[in-house]
Amino acid sequence: MEPIISARGVGKTYQGGFTALRDVDLDIRRGEIFALLGPNGAGKTTLISIICGIVNPSSGTVLADGHDIIRDYRAARSKIGLVPQELSTDAFESVWATVNFSRGLFGKAPDPEYIEKLLRQLSLWEKRDSRIMALSGGMKRRVMIAKALSHEPKILFLDEPTAGVDVELRQDMWQMVHGLRESGVTIILTTHYIEEAEEMADRVGVINRGRLVLVDDKRTLMQKMGEKELRLQLARPMNALPEALAGLPVELGEDGQQLIYHFDIRSEDTGITEFLRRLNDADIDFRDLHTRESSLEEIFVGLVKGAREESMEEESQP
């Protein structure tokens, strides 16, 4: 199936000479939730801003639902809704007026029934006549989402949607995002909260220093990149790792109560059988065992660190 967003060779160098994006190729599949991860200044917002028409690219092309974002900007932009990171709202406008303004701006005929439904979904209906300046931060965030959805877009960009949002609203937003995906909307979100990506995304892209380091299915990524550990709760605590376990990727937990065995799930032979055999031979008993997988956050930190070291190496080469 044709991707709903297709970026090829997208680069952005600002007037001051700072390169925010380098040769980014990215395909977003229809109907998926795609999480774009990266540290501050990695280029996430620049990429989104280019796709949405706010920033001009220095190079490359982007197609949104098959329409070039520059040559055929009307068709491309009408498919896209954007919730920016900053809470930029018309403080003196009412909720009803500002959401209707957004719908009109995107070329859609007034549809009070749809706007009412939208405001009800976002728990904003009771506040429809309130001025935006009188709303709480969380409510303002909902207004931003309502504005972005007012023209019934096929693609929704959420730039740090839950930054500064309380736990309850965050859960509500996650639910809403899942609901939108079920209705056929493709969602691209950037986030600092890795657990958010872990919870919501189908696929994950990691961007660092303007380069797209990787794009993969979240589960595959966690399987491929993730390290697993087998933790054994010992029947009797130990002071040091026994000789019998020498040469194995195993360590003794801080309290001496646990043996932690690291293994790579991609490997054909994880070595677990050998580890358990040696434990048996050395007469080491354990009361309990469980396995733990690396979190997306650990994978992300590893990737970003790796990319930084690589780039430093490149820079230091004569």
Next chain:
Amino acid sequence: MNWYGIRAIYKFEMARTWRTLMQSIASPVLSTSLYFIVFGAAIGSRMGDIDGVSYGAFIIPGLIMLSLLSESISNASFGIFFPKFSGTIYEVLSAPVSAFEVVAGYVGAAATKSIILGGLILLTARFFVDYDILHPFWMLAFLVLTAVTFSMFGFIIGIWADDFQKLQIIPLMVVTPLTFLGGAFYSINMLPEFWQKVTLFNPVVYLISGFRWAFYGVSDVNVVISLGMTLLFLLLCLTGVWWIFRTGYRIKT
């Protein structure tokens, strides 16, 4: 053409006018009324006619122009500056609207406000002095043309300004002096010959002169030249706006 987009911007801007009615309409009408009281009724009664027109009536076109220019610039510049300042400009930039549609929305609303204001000042003047309008069509044409042109000029200022001071500096330091020195309160024929020639470099002279001609059939410069200069300034503003959107100057990085 995204008509709904134009309408959305236009309605949004007009809603701002109604929200700030005292500032947008009542305040300029009041200050112009004060001009009529001071210059028209008090001082004007002791002054002779100019080109056969009583002084109170003579200053009407100039006073309307004074408000029209400053309000057109101020409305349009603030209209586009504030979204830039507050960050809400992202929505306009990411919407399927062309440069023409954006300008039509913002400039159309600013010009509408100015035209309403001009009409109100004209009505207010009736309370203080008698006047005639010899060429109503051309009066309206100059009113609309000037409102649109200076709203567009204001739009350019709003894009250029990156702080509130810059927003005010051109209207206050350039446009207001040019209007005062452009024959709003006198005929340029009353100036010494040298200053008459210097005054011809002031573009506002042509606007006021043409507008006054529409009222009383008298003008400082030929009405065709006035119209030509107004159209030339409109063309310059259109070129400026076209360049802004082509390059993304101060609106897109």
